[in-house]
Amino acid sequence: MDKSIIRVGRVSSVNPATATARVVFEAQGVVSYDLPVLQRQTLRNKDYYLPDVGEHVVCIFLPTGNAEGFILGAIYSDEDQPPASSQDKRIVQFEDGTRIEYDRSTHALTINAVGPVNIVAAGNINVTGDVIADGISLKTHVHSDVTAGTSDTGPPKEGG
Secondary structure, eight states: OOOOSEEEEEEEEEETTTTEEEEEETTTTEEOOOEEBOOSOOSSSOOOOOOOTTOEEEEEEOTTOTTSEEEEEEOOOSSSOOSOOOTTEEEEEOTTSOEEEEETTTTEEEEEOSSOOOOOOSSOOOOOSOOEETTEETTTOOOBOTTTSSSBOOOOOTTO
């Protein structure tokens, strides 16, 4: 068995319940045991991510061999290109087309969701600035005078 400490392979299976995956190292013709996938936090704050089957990953092993190791993360390849080419952007892009992008050079956070966006809060949701839905401003929109039908109301008043 190869005793390399750092190896690159492709994920062959994942176990969502344990946040582990098995990796095929084609050069050695070996499949790893279930390897924990490194997460940013796991105690009080929790992150959760698993690589996809077929994804290129970098693994590190203890010198004891193939049984004790960890998946450090995925890497881009000729087949799997990065979703951007800017040092200022941080992007999470999902297979269904949903994309969350922050550009620190323009200070813009953009969320393109292909499905509903649900915000659940135990308290208030506070927005500073205008809210615009389908081109209609929450701050400056007007309503037709429903009683006479002849004129528009003024924009909403501050604070109420």
